[in-house]
Amino acid sequence: MRDAIPPNAKMVFKGKIFEVWQWEQKMFDGSTSVFERLRRPNTAQVVAVVGDKILLQTQQQPDKMIPFPSLPGGRFEGFDEDPLEAAKREFLEETGYVSNDWILWKKENPVGKIEWTVYTFIARNCRKQQEPQLDAGEKITTRLIDFEEFLMLSENPSFYERELFVSLFKARFSPEAKAELKKLLFGE
Amino acid sequence: MRDAIPPNAKMVFKGKIFEVWQWEQKMFDGSTSVFERLRRPNTAQVVAVVGDKILLQTQQQPDKMIPFPSLPGGRFEGFDEDPLEAAKREFLEETGYVSNDWILWKKENPVGKIEWTVYTFIARNCRKQQEPQLDAGEKITTRLIDFEEFLMLSENPSFYERELFVSLFKARFSPEAKAELKKLLFGE
Numbered sequence: 001m002r003d004a005i006p007p008n009a010k011m012v013f014k015g016k017i018f019e020v021w022q023w024e025q026k027m028f029d030g031s032t033s034v035f036e037r038l039r040r041p042n043t044a045q046v047v048a049v050v051g052d053k054i055l056l057q058t059q060q061q062p063d064k065m066i067p068f069p070s071l072p073g074g075r076f077e078g079f080d081e082d083p084l085e086a087a088k089r090e091f092l093e094e095t096g097y098v099s100n101d102w103i104l105w106k107k108e109n110p111v112g113k114i115e116w117t118v119y120t121f122i123a124r125n126c127r128k129q130q131e132p133q134l135d136a137g138e139k140i141t142t143r144l145i146d147f148e149e150f151l152m153l154s155e156n157p158s159f160y161e162r163e164l165f166v167s168l169f170k171a172r173f174s175p176e177a178k179a180e181l182k183k184l185l186f187g188e
Numbered sequence: 189m190r191d192a193i194p195p196n197a198k199m200v201f202k203g204k205i206f207e208v209w210q211w212e213q214k215m216f217d218g219s220t221s222v223f224e225r226l227r228r229p230n231t232a233q234v235v236a237v238v239g240d241k242i243l244l245q246t247q248q249q250p251d252k253m254i255p256f257p258s259l260p261g262g263r264f265e266g267f268d269e270d271p272l273e274a275a276k277r278e279f280l281e282e283t284g285y286v287s288n289d290w291i292l293w294k295k296e297n298p299v300g301k302i303e304w305t306v307y308t309f310i311a312r313n314c315r316k317q318q319e320p321q322l323d324a325g326e327k328i329t330t331r332l333i334d335f336e337e338f339l340m341l342s343e344n345p346s347f348y349e350r351e352l353f354v355s356l357f358k359a360r361f362s363p364e365a366k367a368e369l370k371k372l373l374f375g376e
Contacts, residue, residue, distance in 0.1 A: 002348075006251065013201040015208045016224040017301065020201060025250050027324035035251060036204040038226075062213050063194065063223060111299045112348060113205065136215035154354070160190075160300060162350060166342070166357070173361030 001117070002109040005037050017041070017075075039115040044087035045073035045161055047105065048097060048123045049185050053144035055095060055126065056153075060139040068158040072097075072142075083119045091123065095142050096130045099123035103184070108163050120163055122185060147182065189305070190297040193225050205229070205263075227303040232275035233261035233349055235293065236285060236311045237373050241332035243283060243314065244341075248327040256346040260285075260330075271307045279311065283330050284318045287311035291372070296351045308351055310373060335370065 009023035018040050025035040048055040048071075059070045074090040076083070084102060092098060106120035134140055153159045154168035170177035197211035206228050213223040236243040236259075247258045262278040264271070272290060280286060294308035322328055341347045342356035358365035 003252075012203065013208060015200065016210065016222055018206075018208060018224065018226060020203045020206060020208065022204065025325075027250050028327055029324040031324050033250075033325060034204055036206065038206060062215050062221075064191075110350075111302075114299075136217040136219050137213075137221060139216055162298075165353060169354070169357040169361070173357070 001115065003037060003112055003115060005039055005115050009037065037113050037115065039079075041076045041079060041081075042083065042086075042117045042119065043073060043075050044083060044090060044119045044121060045071040045163075046087055046091045046121050046123050047164075047185065048072060048091065048095065048099070048126045050097070050126045050144055052186060053146055054150045054185070055097065056143055056145045056150070057094065058141045058143070062137055066158075068160070069153065069156060070159070071161055084121070087119065087121045087123075092129070093133045093135075094138070094140055096128050096132045097123075097126040098129045099126045101125050105184070106163050106167075110163065118163055120161075124185070124187060147185070151178075189303065191225060191300055191303060193227055193303050197225065225301050225303065227267075229264045229267060229269075230271065230274070230305045230307065231261060231263050232271055232278060232307040232309060233259040233351075234275055234279045234309050234311050235352075235373065236260060236279065236283065236287070236314045238285070238314045238332055240374060241334055242338045242373070243285065244331055244333045244338070245282065246329045246331070250325055254346075256348070257341065257344060258347070259349055272309070275307065275309045275311075280317070281321045281323075282326070282328055284316050284320045285311075285314040286317045287314045289313050293372070294351050294355075298351060306351055308349075312373070312375060335373070339366075 005021045006023055009021040011019050012022050013020040018038050022034050022036050024032045026032055057070045058067045060067050072091045072094045076086040101124040103122040105122045108118050110118050151168050151172050154165050171181040193209045197209040199207050200210050201208040206226050210222050210224050212220045214220055245258045246255045248255050260279045260282045264274040289312040291310040293310045296306050298306050339356050339360050342353050359369040
């Protein structure tokens with residue numbers, strides 16, 4: 001992991017989402033300095049395939065009323081939830097869809113100084129099982145987009161799932177990468 | 189700004205780098221919930237042009253002994269330092285180089301829930317003025333790479349300046365984008 005909290009660190013604050021950890025770090029010249037790092041629950045995001053389409057959400061949050069596009073997903077419950085279970089749970093709650101064909105596509109620590117992993121799953125052959133169960137902090141609508149529109153999310157400054165950008169760009173500009181991504185999402 | 193801390197928020201913890209802020213947020217159903225967001229000093233990174241090359245650092249940190257490539261730059265001193273002044277200061281300290289030709293290239297809030305802006309500057313026509321002044325937490329070497337190697341940093345999982353990836357990818361795959369970026373860096 002890129003920025004794991006070392007074993008000698010102590011938690012100095014525990015917030016609603018973030019924990020703050022500090023430790024005495026030995027520097028290159030032998031002196032010491034207090035270093036600081038955060039921990040937050042991991043998150044999952046889901047590229048959900050429905051037929052030959054991909055499921056995209058439009059989301060508003062209570063403190064961000066301007067709608068923005070997003071993938072289904074969310075925060076793990078605490079620090080011990082299994083990544084796939086968390087992804088399935090958030091996906092079902094937000095969309096009402098299920099899948100029996102899950103692939104872990106990417107696993108990334110997106111930002112320095114924070115112990116936080118973002119899991120990106122692909123859920124193939126999704127089917128709708130129930131209505132979404134949104135909580136009071138969620139206002140989400142769902143629509144299906146085609147593969148080309150999915151790739152063009154890499155041009156949208158309000159699409160925050162940066163972990164996907166490299167794959168989307170490669171697929172846009174390299175025919176081989178495009179065929180590979182299509183196969184990954186839609187199978188043969 | 190993507191995730192600004194609202195005016196009614198209160199700071200509940202102040203660490204060495206991060207501050208934790210909380211507020212009562214009205215939810216979509218009229219209930220309220222405590223929301224949390226962080227603030228940290230902004231950072232600047234510099235794409236420095238020296239002749240027809242670009243300056244790349246290899247960096248070690250006291251708690252990350254595996255060297256990784258990085259652009260010069262660093263953290264602002266507090267929350268009020270001017271972005272260009274901060275970039276010039278960090279650039280001079282880490283590399284010993286100066287420039288009279290600065291462009292603000294990108295300004296981005298890289299991560300949700302954190303009030304934090306990353307400024308990416310281009311410094312053209314750089315020249316060496318003095319030896320680097322590294323502090324006890326820095327172990328940095330500097331080398332000059334050519335434009336093609338610069339673009340290929342977008343394939344390096346240890347290159348963390350993700351704000352550049354879209355531009356690097358476009359320049360790799362689109363001749364027009366490549367010509368544009370070359371002009372931006374090296375002039376006519």
